[in-house]
Amino acid sequence: MGALRTVGLVILAISVFTFIALFGRLPAFRKTPVAFLHRVLWVYLPNGLAVVDNGWFGGRGVRCWTRSGSYVLKENHPLVLIFFTSLMVIGEIVFVPAAWPRLSSVHQFWVPIVITLPYVLLYKCVVTKSFITEDNHEEEMRRYPYDRVLFHPGHECSTCHFLKPARSKHCSFCNACVSRHDHHCVWLMNCVGANNCMYFISLLVSLSVMLIYGSYLGKSLLSESLEQLVPPDVKIAMQGWTTWINTWSVLVATYPRIGAVFLLMLMTAPLAVSFLAYHTYLIWAGTTTNETAKWTDWKDDVEDGLVFKTRSSLIFENPTAMDPHDRAWPVHTDQILVTDEDPPTEGCLLMSSSNCIAHRPGSDLPPDPRWKRLHSMKEVDNIYDMGFWNNLRDVMGFSVRGPISE
Ligand SMILES: [Zn+2]
Ligand SMILES: [Zn+2]
Structure with missing residues (x-):
């Protein structure tokens, strides 16, 4: 024990x-x-x-x-992928044959499906690349508009030598620019990006389902064995944590194949579920792992009172002509943000509307009332957040272009 x-x-x-x-x-x-x-x-x-x-x-x-x-x-090596796959294969070889004869026909129908799905999705995650190449670069440039907060137009990747599309990032492991870069996953030897994000989320769902379902089956089988091992009148006396832990330790020792894998599934299920919960949160917030780091930097600056906001309609005479690209995107904002210690002064000039850099000709000029100091991230618009369902559609590869009714 x-x-x-x-x-x-x-x-x-x-x-x-x-x-x-x-x-x-x-x-x-x-x-x-x-x-x-x-x-x-x-x-x-x-x-x-x-x-x-x-x-x-x-x-x-x-x-x-x-x-x-x-x-x-x-x-970019396969060690983690091999470890992860071996753990699944070994766990299944140990668990399934021992549990199979005791499973009802309903479970005998579902178990093979629940076991197979993660492998299929894992394979799709590994082989589906979201790389930006010369061939698809033009198309990728049209995938997302620049929000001019996290992503600004006009930046070139120093390795790939083309303009970085909005929401993309160069991955040094994959040695390529990745469309809608979320993170480089060592488990997959691949980046999670625009083309495999749907498989990645599905993989997390299938792993969570497999581990929870497996834990449930393991617990049911061990409880069933407990009923057979312990006479009903003894169970009344079985109270308290120590007795409970000891009883289950005996059970796991008596049925080591089901018991050990049951323990493993029970303890790794929260990992899969928390990863899934985190990615669901990212979809809800209309962001990616890569972008959360950038948003956190903005949040720190906002908390320090270093961010000022205005509307392009207040600054430019013809703001809609700023970027025709934006009109294809369902969420529109005309916010302009700058980071500075002091508010932009009157007569301040935007060096470049695309880069949103405020230039102050002289610090003795009074602050420009059109700029407002931000106190909360709620005042910042995230154009990539189109509401949970549309964000989900976007992640899953469905088109969301077109106006979104408020
Ligand atoms: Zn690149
Ligand atoms: Zn990568």
């Missing part, structure tokens, strides 16, 4: 470790213990080890680790 509790704790520790290592950097966890532990793991611990290594071994350990570590962390 003691050993089983240790196994349970080890699996729990691995789940927590994976969660912190993968998600700790997300802006959503800023200023939380998760972010702190992530820093401990990726910054303080390596730095501490480097100091010890320098003092004791003359830095040989770090040099050796940097070589292998840079391969593990920086190169």
Whole structure:
């Protein structure tokens, strides 16, 4: 029993470790213990080890680790994908044959489907690229308008040597510009972008369903065995956490194949579900993992009182002629944002309407009343947020072009 509790704790520790290592950097966890532990793991611990290594071994350990570590962390290699797939295959080989004879025909119908789907979707996620090439560049330029907050026109990728479309990002792992870049996923050896986002979300749904359904089946089978093992009158006396944990430890030990995989599924299900919840939140907010980092920078500036906003209709005589591209997009805004310590002064000149840079000819001029200092991100328009359903349609690859009724 003691050993089983240790196994349970080890699996729990691995789940927590994976969660912190993968998600700790997300802006959503800023200023939380998760972010702190992530820093401990990726910054303080390596730095501490480097100091010890320098003092004791003359830095040989770090040099050796940097070589292998840079391969593990920086190169686009299949280790994580192999680990992830093996874990699924082994778990299924251990669990399914042991559970199969005891499953009802309804479950015998669903189990193969629930098991197969993640593999199909994983394959689609890995092979579907969202790279921007010379051939599709023109089309990609039309995919999203520039919001002039996170994405400004006129920026060239220094590697690919073409204009960066709005919402795209150059990925150094994939060595390509990626359309609607969300994040580079080491599990997939691929970027999650415009073309595979639908498969990625579906993969998260299918994994969550598989792990929850598997946990449910495991629990049902073990409970069924408990009924057979323990006479009904003994169950009345079975109260309290210790008795409960001990009973389940015995059950897992008696049925190790179902028990071990049940524990693994139970503890990894929250990982899959929280990742799915996070991506559902991103869709709801009309943003991507890449863009949340940019939004967080804006949020910090707004909180520091460094952001000023005006409307292009107040600044330009003919604002609609600014960019014909914007009119194809359902959400329109004429906001112009600048970051500065002092409000833009009267007679201020916008150097370039596309880059939204305020130029102040002299600081002794009075502030321009057309500019308002922002206090909350609620005052900033996100043109990529078209409402949850339209955002979802966009992510899933359906067209959303056309005016959206308020
Ligand atoms: Zn590029
Ligand atoms: Zn990538």
